Amino acid sequence: MSVDDQQALRAISSRARITATGFTNHYEWGNLKADPTRLLQRYFDLHVYVAMWGYKRLLIRLPRMALSLTDLDAFQLDECDLLEVRQTPEGWLIDIDVEADEEAAWDEFDDGSSWMGALAGLRQELLAGDLRLFYLGWLWAVQLGYVREEALEPLPGIGPLTPSQQALAEFMALDPMLVDAAAESSEKVPAGSEVEGFIASLPLQEKDALLRRLLEGDGSVTAELQRRLRQHCQTEQSPRRSVAELKIQANASHERHRQAYLEEKSRREAEQVAAEEKLRQERVAQAARLGERAWQEVLSQIGRRQPKGYEMAAGLLADLRELAIERGEQAAFEERLNRIVAEHRRKERFLEQLQRLGLLP
Known part of the structure; x- marks a missing residue:
């Protein structure tokens, strides 16, 4: 041009x-x-x-x-x-x-x-x-x-x-x-x-x-x-x-x-489920090793009065529940959990974390 x-x-x-x-x-x-x-x-x-x-x-x-x-x-x-x-x-x-x-x-x-x-x-x-x-x-x-x-x-x-x-x-x-x-x-x-x-x-x-x-x-x-x-x-x-x-x-x-996509999706979901189950087992094993110290750590985290502490306390309680189910000690777990809830019933953020993990109705 x-x-x-x-x-x-x-x-x-x-x-x-x-x-x-x-x-x-x-x-x-x-x-x-x-x-x-x-x-x-x-x-x-x-x-x-x-x-x-x-x-x-x-x-x-x-x-x-x-x-x-x-x-x-x-x-x-x-x-x-x-x-x-x-x-x-x-x-x-x-x-x-x-x-x-x-x-x-x-x-x-x-x-x-x-x-x-x-x-x-x-x-x-x-x-x-x-x-x-x-x-x-x-x-x-x-x-x-x-x-x-x-x-x-x-x-x-x-x-x-x-x-x-x-x-x-x-x-x-x-x-x-x-x-x-x-x-x-x-x-x-x-x-x-x-x-x-x-x-x-x-x-x-x-x-x-x-x-x-x-x-x-x-x-x-x-x-x-x-x-x-x-x-x-x-x-x-x-x-x-x-x-x-x-x-x-x-x-x-x-x-x-479509079939290849569904098969790949199913494979990934199975891998995710397996990874989550392995992680759950590791957490429960850790709670078992800690023993009574795990309950003391729950109270310590609640005492921090911070959202992160409430989240960690609720997570540890969820692991303790899994351990109690494996050992057939659900009644003892529920009794201790109820005492903790009664003591900290004014901490709404903590109770929300318990509800999120299915520990409270």
């Missing part, structure tokens, strides 16, 4: 951080006084917007030759307006709008600072002919119930996702189990013999034209060749799954994760 371009952008915002490759702004109040799509068409290739109430938007600009209407037909994007792809005089504009999750939007505020770097690779992948971004858009429509159960996936799977595509799945708040189900299968990578066969099928004159475009800096040549290679090998692709099959697979994964 030229110095003149940067000066033009500065007229839009006096406080934005503007460089030769980017325009970054943060608003506590108000909003950008410009149309992001117009800025994108003139200056940039990518735009990311994140609002504090959870709304997110991603715009990607591509040259005209990077996509074709035939590429897009398979993804049924017209069935859901969450992901829009439109042609402009400058090429293609991909517009992804993510509405706020009402439950999480305010609790998990995202300042948007990390999304640009995480999503930047998507554009280069599209230029290289990787169309899985649109599959994720289709999967988004599936998640929201816009696609019929019998509809087939637009590609035979999407695995393994690139880091940028994984970031996009998170940006869209896609169900991870649904994404994993889609990624368990993948589009067949053309073998060397298939690539050689495709190259051999191109007329010599067309090869010369493609090389000329490549030397002239036409970045869409790679995407065009990748698209045509996929079409050339299409007859040997893996079978495609239905929406219902993907959902069944995702639900099974959810159930496995």
Whole structure:
């Protein structure tokens, strides 16, 4: 971006951080006084917007030759307006709008600072002919119930996702189990013999034209060749799954994760119970070793007339009760406890501690 371009952008915002490759702004109040799509068409290739109430938007600009209407037909994007792809005089504009999750939007505020770097690779992948971004858009429509159960996936799977595509799945708040189900299968990578066969099928004159475009800096040549290679090998692709099959697979994964969570929770609870029982036994053993001194320590702590002393006295009495139960001496314990309560009946904080530990009704 030229110095003149940067000066033009500065007229839009006096406080934005503007460089030769980017325009970054943060608003506590108000909003950008410009149309992001117009800025994108003139200056940039990518735009990311994140609002504090959870709304997110991603715009990607591509040259005209990077996509074709035939590429897009398979993804049924017209069935859901969450992901829009439109042609402009400058090429293609991909517009992804993510509405706020009402439950999480305010609790998990995202300042948007990390999304640009995480999503930047998507554009280069599209230029290289990787169309899985649109599959994720289709999967988004599936998640929201816009696609019929019998509809087939637009590609035979999407695995393994690139880091940028994984970031996009998170940006869209896609169900991870649904994404994993889609990624368990993948589009067949053309073998060397298939690539050689495709190259051999191109007329010599067309090869010369493609090389000329490549030397002239036409970045869409790679995407065009990748698209045509996929079409050339299409007859040997893996079978495609239905929406219902993907959902069944995702639900099974959810159930496995739920069972794993419950098992882990049960294990942790058992460990906690065992640890508490071991600690209880140690305290009771300590009370047994102290003998009569334990009762003297109870009176000493009460005599401190401090909340901490009352808490320690009540705790020691609880240990003495456990010891009395083990020895079958509950009646003797209750008699001594009642005498202590009667003597200190005006100490409400102490009595509250006894009630907390179940020593008093």
